[in-house]
Amino acid sequence: MLTMLEKAFTGSRRYWAWLLLLLILTGAGLICYLWQLDRGLSITGLSRDVSWGLYIGQFTFLVGVAASAVMVVLPYYLHNIKEFGRIAIFGEFLAVAAVVMCVLFILVDLGKPSRLLNIVLYPSPNSLMFWDMVALSGYLLLNLVIGWNVLESERNAVPPPRWVRPLVYISIPWAISIHTVTAFLYAGLPDKHYWFTAITAARFLASAFASGPALLILLCLLVRRFTRFDPGRGALQKLATIVTYAMIVNVLFLGFELFTALYSRVPGHVHSFEYLFLGLEGHGRLVPLMWTFVALAVVALVLLLNPRTRAGETTLAAACLAVFLSIWIEKGLGFVVAGFIPNAFGHVSEYWPTLPEALISLGVWSIGFLILTVFYKIAVTVKEEVGQ
Amino acid sequence: MKMNRRDFLRTAGVWVLGVGLLPLTDVLAQGARPQVLPGREALSAARWAMVFDSRRCREGCQDCILACHRVHNVPDIGDVEEEVKWIWTTSYEGAFPGRQHDYIDGLRSKPFVVLCNHCANPSCVRVCPTRATFKRSDGIVMMDYHRCIGCRYCMAACPYGARSFNFRDPRPYLDEVNPDYPTREKGVVEKCNFCAERLAAGIPPACVEACRDGALAFGDIEDPGSEVRKLLNSGHVLRRKPELGTGPQVYYIV
Numbered sequence: 001m002l003t004m005l006e007k008a009f010t011g012s013r014r015y016w017a018w019l020l021l022l023l024i025l026t027g028a029g030l031i032c033y034l035w036q037l038d039r040g041l042s043i044t045g046l047s048r049d050v051s052w053g054l055y056i057g058q059f060t061f062l063v064g065v066a067a068s069a070v071m072v073v074l075p076y077y078l079h080n081i082k083e084f085g086r087i088a089i090f091g092e093f094l095a096v097a098a099v100v101m102c103v104l105f106i107l108v109d110l111g112k113p114s115r116l117l118n119i120v121l122y123p124s125p126n127s128l129m130f131w132d133m134v135a136l137s138g139y140l141l142l143n144l145v146i147g148w149n150v151l152e153s154e155r156n157a158v159p160p161p162r163w164v165r166p167l168v169y170i171s172i173p174w175a176i177s178i179h180t181v182t183a184f185l186y187a188g189l190p191d192k193h194y195w196f197t198a199i200t201a202a203r204f205l206a207s208a209f210a211s212g213p214a215l216l217i218l219l220c221l222l223v224r225r226f227t228r229f230d231p232g233r234g235a236l237q238k239l240a241t242i243v244t245y246a247m248i249v250n251v252l253f254l255g256f257e258l259f260t261a262l263y264s265r266v267p268g269h270v271h272s273f274e275y276l277f278l279g280l281e282g283h284g285r286l287v288p289l290m291w292t293f294v295a296l297a298v299v300a301l302v303l304l305l306n307p308r309t310r311a312g313e314t315t316l317a318a319a320c321l322a323v324f325l326s327i328w329i330e331k332g333l334g335f336v337v338a339g340f341i342p343n344a345f346g347h348v349s350e351y352w353p354t355l356p357e358a359l360i361s362l363g364v365w366s367i368g369f370l371i372l373t374v375f376y377k378i379a380v381t382v383k384e385e386v387g388q
Numbered sequence: 389m390k391m392n393r394r395d396f397l398r399t400a401g402v403w404v405l406g407v408g409l410l411p412l413t414d415v416l417a418q419g420a421r422p423q424v425l426p427g428r429e430a431l432s433a434a435r436w437a438m439v440f441d442s443r444r445c446r447e448g449c450q451d452c453i454l455a456c457h458r459v460h461n462v463p464d465i466g467d468v469e470e471e472v473k474w475i476w477t478t479s480y481e482g483a484f485p486g487r488q489h490d491y492i493d494g495l496r497s498k499p500f501v502v503l504c505n506h507c508a509n510p511s512c513v514r515v516c517p518t519r520a521t522f523k524r525s526d527g528i529v530m531m532d533y534h535r536c537i538g539c540r541y542c543m544a545a546c547p548y549g550a551r552s553f554n555f556r557d558p559r560p561y562l563d564e565v566n567p568d569y570p571t572r573e574k575g576v577v578e579k580c581n582f583c584a585e586r587l588a589a590g591i592p593p594a595c596v597e598a599c600r601d602g603a604l605a606f607g608d609i610e611d612p613g614s615e616v617r618k619l620l621n622s623g624h625v626l627r628r629k630p631e632l633g634t635g636p637q638v639y640y641i642v
Contacts, residue, residue: 041553133517188515
């Protein structure tokens with residue numbers, strides 16, 4: 001185990017510069033978080049009407065990224081898609097980094113972080129948050145154990161231990177469960193019309209299976225550029241197909257929601273969409289962002305659906321970036337905020353993250369990327385050594 | 389037995405994990421808990437409820453609000469976004485969104501007192517991950533300020549906007565402190581508790597006591613002889629968002 005960890009401590013100047021940059025950003029986030037600990041959540045843009053914002057939005061988005069590892073694991077282990085053998089480990093380690101970020105985003109959102117363990121000390125199966133804790137910690141463990149053992153045996157040129165395989169099979173439905181439970185956090189709340197729909201979980205899964213593999217493609221392209229390991233064109237193209245289908249389904253699901261709301265004209269259903277895309281009662285802070293989401297989604301679909309642009313590496317990278325950013329906007333901010341608008345009294349009060357709130361979020365992302373970089377470094381070095 | 393470092397770490401890891409999972413046994417095995425018995429003078433009910441009579445409430449009057457907030461050390465933050473409030477007034481449209489029409493001129497200017505509805509089926513209690521908010525057998529929905537982790541899931545779940553979060557330390561915003569009721573720290577959620585601490589001492593809720601116009605009534609809704617039960621038959625009675633199935637226990641005579 002230690003000989004594998006060692007590999008994270010040797011690297012090029014560029015590797016260390018990147019880690020240093022991430023550490024600086026983490027430090028900036030940490031300073032802001034200490035400020036938040038002192039002043040309370042009043043330094044954020046949150047209010048009594050919009051009581052969840054960027055933190056919980058990022059948590060939701062990242063649960064999706066974590067769950068999407070299944071899009072590599074399932075085809076490889078269940079359907080024997082050989083191309084994914086080279087990148088399965090990257091999907092699993094991405095899931096590990098994403099789950100760690102999820103936990104941190106919950107932590108920074110808490111008013112009393114020192115009491116976090118109350119969730120364990122007073123377990124409440126009636127709360128979806130309890131189940132989210134169970135699902136996420138289990139998923140973290142599964143991916144850590146599977147990823148590490150598979151990599152270790154790859155280095156020793158032996159097949160993975162037999163007990164790893166059942167864990168892999170368990171991790172497949174488990175991945176679906178983490179995002180379903182996260183969707184249920186929202187979909188089970190009365191009077192939050194934007195969330196209170198049976199398609200929330202389905203939408204979450206679709207957007208997860210688009211945004212996660214899109215990020216994985218971008219990461220694989222970076223790995224190939226900066227190291228001697230090639231994830232293989234076949235794997236990337238297979239991933240691109242998955243991203244294409246998932247993005248189509250994701251946009252379709254949003255369309256289903258729009259139809260139900262706009263054709264029925266039931267005010268509760270229309271208002272949130274009106275707020276997001278047109279502005280409501282003169283409030284429209286998210287409108288430019290939401291149209292950016294639409295534009296990016298269209299660009300992504302055009303690039304993905306056209307076989308030539310999907311095959312071209314630059315255009316595929318652009319498409320994946322567009323998928324990732326568009327879903328980040330819609331799920332990482334718009335979805336959470338729109339649920340709170342209008343408020344219980346039919347009024348609109350708006351939300352916009354503050355600078356310290358954004359820096360704390362950036363800090364959490366930096367920690368995630370630190371973990372990701374270290375794990376990827378180890379994986380790539382092992383793969384370079386065994387000469388793949 | 390010979391144990392190398394790797395085996396030791398593995399075994400230790402499993403042990404630590406096991407100890408960490410121990411509290412989960414509480415889910416399955418609920419042991420006998422110590423009981424708190426009510427005092428001799430305490431007021432009791434099968435289900436506490438409140439009736440607000442809009443015909444009697446005076447425009448511009450703040451008596452109930454001031455009394456409640458003074459008794460419970462509710463801070464005056466002075467910022468609408470971070471406001472902490474247990475009871476306040478809103479318009480008819482605010483209290484009953486979707487129930488209005490364009491021509492309700494008479495009702496429009498009337499104040500409607502709103503507070504926690506102490507629901508029979510409270511969604512806030514259902515979602516709380518630590519059981520810091522819970523329902524008593526007499527229907528009162530309570531908050532444990534010392535257990536709350538400040539996740540604000542209950543605020544998202546409450547359809548009445550009745551819950552407040554302490555975005556900052558509330559103590560500097562108190563003019564005077566009532567030593568008979570705890571102040572709060574930053575980072576926890578709070579709301580109306582139907583004056584559970586006063587009921588235990590045999591006195592009615594502060595808002596009901598403060599109202600000089602008899603617009604607020606409080607009592608046992610399950611008792612057919614109670615004042616609140618009689619009031620329910622004296623006019624057209626509404627509840628806020630009853631279609632959600634939460635079973636609100638604050639009734640409004642329009």
